[in-house]
Amino acid sequence: MKLQFNKYYLVLAHSLFLIELAIAFIIKTGFIRYTFGDYLVVILLYAIIRGCTNLKVWVSALVVLVIAYTIELLQLTPFLTYFNLQDSFTASLIFGNTFQVEDLIAYTLGIATILIIEHYYGTRKNTHTVKI
Secondary structure, eight states: OOBEEEHHHHHHHHHHHHHHHHHHHHOOSSHIIIIIHHHHHHHHHHHHHHHHBOOOHHHHHHHHHHHHHHHHHHTTTTHHHHTTOTTOHHHHHHHOSSOOHHHHHHHHHHHHHHHHHHHHHOOOOOSOEEEO
């Protein structure tokens, strides 16, 4: 794996991050806050990984799915208390508090969306990458 920047993925990541912030701070409950936010967060993580590395589509998607599933499964444990973060708003916002199967479905659908888009539009070699 090499560090390689792709401005299109990084612009997508930045845009999705702003959307996620808006969802987190403006919308307090409901489908958009919980389910759609989880759907978008895996796309955000994927865009960050693809924007900063030269990992292939499938590898990036699998890494993101493992990260998302791991964080969700950690919610079955009191892991925030192990790090004395149980009262931290930021930690609760990032890692969540409760395990829900619906979140796993949202993560899976987000990755499926990525794979479908990447398949149909292809990973184009463009001149807008910077290799380091």
